[in-house]
């Protein structure tokens with residue numbers, strides 16, 4: 001690939017640890033900027049998901065109706081969708097709420113009182129369960145880890161860009 | 177004419193929504209900052225053991241996992257009611273200092289650097305850390321190196337940068353060794369040079385930011401944080417102090433474990449995030465702020481020489497009263513980074529850091545425990561009730577960013593009132609709204625531990641309640 005690869009990152013229901021681990025690339029962020037352009041991400045300004053994304057790294061489970069819509073949109077617009085971190089792959093911590101009904105979860109959080117945040121639909125509805133990406137869309141690649149460490153992320157990106165296929169192996173495909 | 181604007185916000189740690197409602201006269205009637213997701217930690221922690229809680233609650237937030245790790249371990253300490261070895265406290269302090277450095281560096285350089293140094297009207301495609309790398313490569317490299325130093329301290333102590341499973345109820349898993357200690361020491365001079373030059377750069381630019389200082393959340397409020405016994409800046413132990421906008425101490429030596437006696441929480445139907453307030457003053461008069469700005473307002477001194485010098489310059493800006501502009505959170509963050517580096521310098525040769533006695537092994541001796549400490553963004557509380565086997569029956573987390581909920585709302589209102597004219601959502605206004613929120617460095621990941629995520633969207637609402645225009649800031 002000669003021109004820069006167009007990368008997007010998204011954050012659904014996760015702790016942002018996977019994004020922080022991406023920033024742990026440290027000095028390699030400068031090299032990253034030579035290989036790729038971050039066209040959409042919580043750490044850059046553009047507000048609409050652009051067309052023509054080459055690679056989308058998605059952190060977190062799908063927890064709300066809005067996230068689900070965004071997942072479908074980015075699947076349309078991105079050539080390669082990557083489940084970035086354990087939450088996106090297995091559901092991990094956010095899916096721990098699944099065994100109990102959603103309204104019970106909300107009631108506990110708000111001390112049994114009124115459940116706020118629902119006025120004029122300002123707040124998107126919680127889905128009945130928090131599920132990983134592949135419950136809804138096709139996922140092309142996975143980067144396991146909670147979070148995946150920076151070396152793993154770097155190897156994934158470099159092999160994907162330079163060899164056309166990510167090459168993670170051994171320890172690099174361990175969860176946790 | 178458009179009456180409701182929705183603005184989503186990026187370059188904050190999470191997602192948020194701002195709505196602005198116009199009155200019949202076209203002026204701002206109401207501006208709000210919403211939080212829009214629930215994750216339900218308080219719920220699904222039930223039935224887990226108190227020993228698992230540090231590892232689970234660290235996953236509330238990848239930006240300040242160490243805060244939850246330590247706070248949860250401290251709540252666990254209270255439940256074991258055993259004497260935690262002094263060495264363990266020192267090691268935990270060291271990790272927290274590393275975390276404050278990395279988290280503040282992230283906020284200042286990676287997230288807000290583009291606002292501060294590229295400006296509000298710059299092309300949105302380059303208003304980010306990569307744009308900063310191009311335009312001011314040295315500054316960007318400094319930011320990367322400083323954050324890396326803080327992350328490395330965490331990694332050298334806990335084995336990994338994010339979510340180290342190291343602090344446990346009763347202490348920590350293992351101490352430092354000579355080699356790792358040397359590595360931390362080697363990084364100190366470089367980190368110190370970076371923060372000194374960044375503080376000079378910030379101070380040189382201060383006159384340029386006069387307007388931001390006046391409009392990015394400049395209003396009287398209370399400030400809350402932990403302070404040490406003698407009133408010195410504190411991040412790990414101590415008691416709670418509130419000061420008012422005049423800088424006067426209005427409550428002191430409050431026992432953090434009894435937080436519910438002085439903090440109450442209001443709920444609004446339009447946000448998942450609760451609104452804590454100082455109980456005695458009621459809602460909304462009891463509005464208070466936490467975090468770097470609050471800690472600098474509540475403490476008497478930083479307690480280290482260089483940071484104290486800068487603190488006195490910081491104080492001269494507000495003529496001895498509390499600093500009331502939230503724009504100054506940025507300045508406060510830099511001063512805290514300097515203070516943390518000096519504290520690491522002071523602590524790093526302590527022989528206790530190598531002591532093998534770092535954990536008190538005990539069973540469940542109390543059925544309730546509160547952990548509290550100062551996270552980068554402010555005071556954090558974990559409160560658990562357990563059964564005889566240490567299984568969590570009930571948990572309450574009061575998150576640093578949540579304390580600032582009212583203040584963030586007021587900031588949005590102030591900026592909108594100043595810059596929104598004729599119902600037009602100009603780029604400059606949107607960027608300033610985002611910048612105003614970013615000054616708090618809100619950790620929406622934490623804030624939605626309970627509720628969910630927080631895209632920042634601006635919605636313009638007409639007098640009849642219809643949405644006139646909506647813009648997503650993310």
Ligand code: SF4
Nearest residue numbers: 014015017086087146
């Ligand atoms: S995989 Fe781990 S680090 Fe990543 S978002 Fe989920 S909890 Fe956070």
